Amino acid sequence: MRILHLDTNHPLLIERLNSLGHINEEDYSSPKEIIESALETYEGVVLRSRFKIDRQFMQAGKQLRFIARVGSGLENIDLQAAEDLGIKVISAPEGNSNAVGEHALAMLLNVMNHIKRSDMEVRRGLWYREANRGIEIEGKTVGIIGYGNTGKAFARKLSGFNARVIFNDILPDLEDEYATQVTLHELQQSSDIISIHLPLTPLTDGLVNHEFINTCKKSFWLINTARGRNVITADLVEALRSGKVRGAGLDVLEYEKASFENLRNVESYPEPFRYLIKADNVILTPHIAGWTDESKEKLAKIIVEKIQEFSLS
Numbered sequence: 001m002r003i004l005h006l007d008t009n010h011p012l013l014i015e016r017l018n019s020l021g022h023i024n025e026e027d028y029s030s031p032k033e034i035i036e037s038a039l040e041t042y043e044g045v046v047l048r049s050r051f052k053i054d055r056q057f058m059q060a061g062k063q064l065r066f067i068a069r070v071g072s073g074l075e076n077i078d079l080q081a082a083e084d085l086g087i088k089v090i091s092a093p094e095g096n097s098n099a100v101g102e103h104a105l106a107m108l109l110n111v112m113n114h115i116k117r118s119d120m121e122v123r124r125g126l127w128y129r130e131a132n133r134g135i136e137i138e139g140k141t142v143g144i145i146g147y148g149n150t151g152k153a154f155a156r157k158l159s160g161f162n163a164r165v166i167f168n169d170i171l172p173d174l175e176d177e178y179a180t181q182v183t184l185h186e187l188q189q190s191s192d193i194i195s196i197h198l199p200l201t202p203l204t205d206g207l208v209n210h211e212f213i214n215t216c217k218k219s220f221w222l223i224n225t226a227r228g229r230n231v232i233t234a235d236l237v238e239a240l241r242s243g244k245v246r247g248a249g250l251d252v253l254e255y256e257k258a259s260f261e262n263l264r265n266v267e268s269y270p271e272p273f274r275y276l277i278k279a280d281n282v283i284l285t286p287h288i289a290g291w292t293d294e295s296k297e298k299l300a301k302i303i304v305e306k307i308q309e310f311s312l313s
Contacts, residue, residue, distance in 0.1 A: 001022050001023070001043040001044050001065065001307075001311055002022075002023045002025070002041060002042050002043050002044070003017060003022055003023065003024050003025070003042065003043065003044040003045070003046060003307075004025050004026075004027060004035070004039070004042045004044070004045050004046070005024060005025070005026045005027070005028075005045075005046045005047070006027060006028065006035065006045060006046065006047035006050050006051075007028065007046075007047045007048040007049075007050050007070070008028060009046070009048070009070050009296070009299070009300050009303075010296045010297050010299070010300035012297065012300050012301065012304075013046070013070070013300035013303060013304055014026075016300075016301075016304045017304060017307065020304075020308055020311075022044075022307075022311075025042075032051045032057070036056070036057050036060045037060070039057070039060045039061040039062075039064065040060060040061060040062040040063065041063065042061060042063065042064060043063050043064060043065045043066070044064070044065060044066045044067070044068065044307065045061070045064065045066075045067045045068070046067075046068045046070065046303065046307075047067075047068075047069060047070070048069065048070050048071055049069075049071065049073075049076050049258065049261075051076070051258070052076045052077075052078075052258060053067055053076060053077045053078060054078050054081065055078050055081035055084075055085075058078070058081055058082060058085050058087055059085065061087075064085075064087055065087065065088060065310075066087060066088040066089070066090055066307065066310055067082065067087060067088070067089050067090070068089075068090040068091070068303050068306070068307055069089070069090070069091045069092075070092060070095075070299050070300065070303050071091065071092065071093075071095075071096070071290070071299065072091055072092065072093035072095075072096065072097075072149065072150075072199075072290075073091075073199050073200060073227065074089060074091055074199070075199065075200040075201070075227070076258060077089055088310055090303065090306045090307065090310065092298075092299045092302040092303050092306070093148060093149045093150075094149050094298075094302060095290075095295055095298040095299035095301075095302045095303075096150075096289075096290030096291075096292070096295035096298065096299060097148075097149035097150045097152070097153040097290075098153050098294075098295070099289065099290045099291070099292040099294065099295040100150040100153060100154070100197075100225050100289045100290045101150060101152075101153030101154040101155075101156065101157045102153075102157060103225055103251060103285070103288070103289035103290070104150075104154045104157075104195055104197075104223050104225045104249070104251075104289065105154065105157045105158070107223050107225070107249025107251065107283055107285070108137070108193060108195070108221065108223050108249060109137075110249060110283050111221055111223075111246075111247035111248065111249050111281060111282070111283055112134055112135045112136075112137065112221060112247065113132075113134035113135070114132040114134060114280075114281075116280065116283050117132065117280040117281070118132040120280075137158070137161040137163050137193070138161055138162045138163060139162065139163065140163050140164070140192040140193055141163065141164045141165075141166060141190045141191050141192050141193070142158055142163050142164070142165045142166070142191065142192070142193045142194075142195065143166050143167065143168070143182075143187040143188075143190065143191030143193065143194045143195070144165065144166070144167040144168075144179060144194075144195050144197060145167070145168050145169075145184070145187065145194065145195070145196050145197065145198060145207075146167075146168075146169060146196065146197035146198035146199075146204075146226065147167040147168075147169040147171075147174045147179065147181070147197070148169075148197065148199075150197045150225065150226070150290075151167060151169070151195075151197035152176070152178065152179075154195055154197065155167065155176075155178035155179040156178050158178070159178050164180075164190075165178060165179040165180070166179060166180050166181070166182045166186070166187055166190060166191070167179045167180070167181055167182070167187070168181070168182060168183065168184045168186075168187045169181065170203070185215070188212070188215045188216045188217065189216075189217045190217070190218075191216065191218065191220055192218055192220055192221070193220060193221045193222075193223070194208075194216070194220050194221070194222050194223070195222075195223040195224075195225070196208065196222075196223065196224040196225070196226045196230050196231065197225070197226050198226045198227065198230050199226070199227065200226075200227040200229055200230065204227070204230050205229050205230070206229065206230075206231075206232050207230050207231075208222070208224075208230060208231040208232065208235070208236065209231075209232040209235045210232070210235040210238065210239075213235060213236070213239045213244055213245065214244070216244070219243055219244050219245065219246050220244075220245060220246060221245070221246050221247045221248070221249075222236065222245050222247075222248045222249070223248070223249045223250075224248070224249070224250050224251065224252055225249075225251045225252065225289035225290075226252060227252055228250075228252040228253040228254040228255065228256050229254045230252075231250075231254065232254070233253065233254050233255070233270075233272040233273065233276070234270075234271075234272045236248060236272070237272040237275045237276065240275070240279060240281065240282065241275075246281065247281035247282065248276075248281070248282045248283075249282075249283045249285075250276070250282065250283070250284050250285075251284075251285045251286075251287055251288065251289040252287050252289075253273070253284070255269075255270070255273055256287060
């Protein structure tokens with residue numbers, strides 16, 4: 001097959017596709033409309049999140065058989081259009097799940113133990129021990145929303161902390177040795193810690209909002225390594241100010257561009273974001289929870305395997 005690559009990935013992706021006899025071409029800089037005008041000769045497209053793949057783009061690919069996203073979330077691809085046009089959509093949600101699980105745990109330990117704040121204080125010559133007394137995960141109830149690949153990976157990481165781990169998911173019967181499945185309401189009533197592991201869909205867009213937070217019985221720590229728009233930032237800031245949310249670890253923000261490569265409106269940050277960057281009980285990272293050397297290679301391997309499986313089907 002003739003395959004067009006729109007984003008850089010681990011070198012082994014193209015190397016292995018070449019070795020399997022596929023023709024690979026790369027275009028990492030042309031505008032979308034230029035790529036679209038030349039798409040008719042390709043059978044496959046491989047990308048991360050460079051731009052949205054809409055119906056018009058797919059229709060331009062007269063011979064297009066598959067679109068492969070080197071990652072998990074598929075919100076930038078019109079899945080209904082792909083189905084209508086008979087185009088296979090391939091992703092690799094299992095490829096970076098371990099990395100996301102580790103990052104979520106790192107963020108949780110950071111916010112519960114004031115690591116960011118105390119590090120900054122020591123650098124200024126301040127030695128505040130009592131003011132930085134931490135809280136342990138042991139004995140707490142951790143609620144995971146979304147029990148796919150990353151939610152399960154996070155639960156596995158928590159298995160050594162002697163915490164109660166519960167989860168809510170739209171799919172039934174996902175309970176395993178690491179976590180107990182509950183209703184969303186029960187999760188809100190029981191959790192000391194809430195971690196988001198959801199795709200972005202109409203159901204999950206803005207899920208964590210004022211109503212969601214105020215329905216929670218306890219004050220809690222919030223971790224989001226999923227999608228920025230799963231959380232309404234202004235409502236989170238209100239809860240941080242009131243103490244209903246005790247601290248937050250955010251790897252994603254609703255202010256990200258669709259490509260996840262940068263922030264929107266960097267010249268005039270909205271007030272909620274200005275609060276987050278100054279808050280000492282908030283840790284922010286630039287959408288890197290699944291961004292490790294190991295996950296980059298795993299994602300490439302999985303995409304190669306799935307493309308080859310598709311080509312032989």
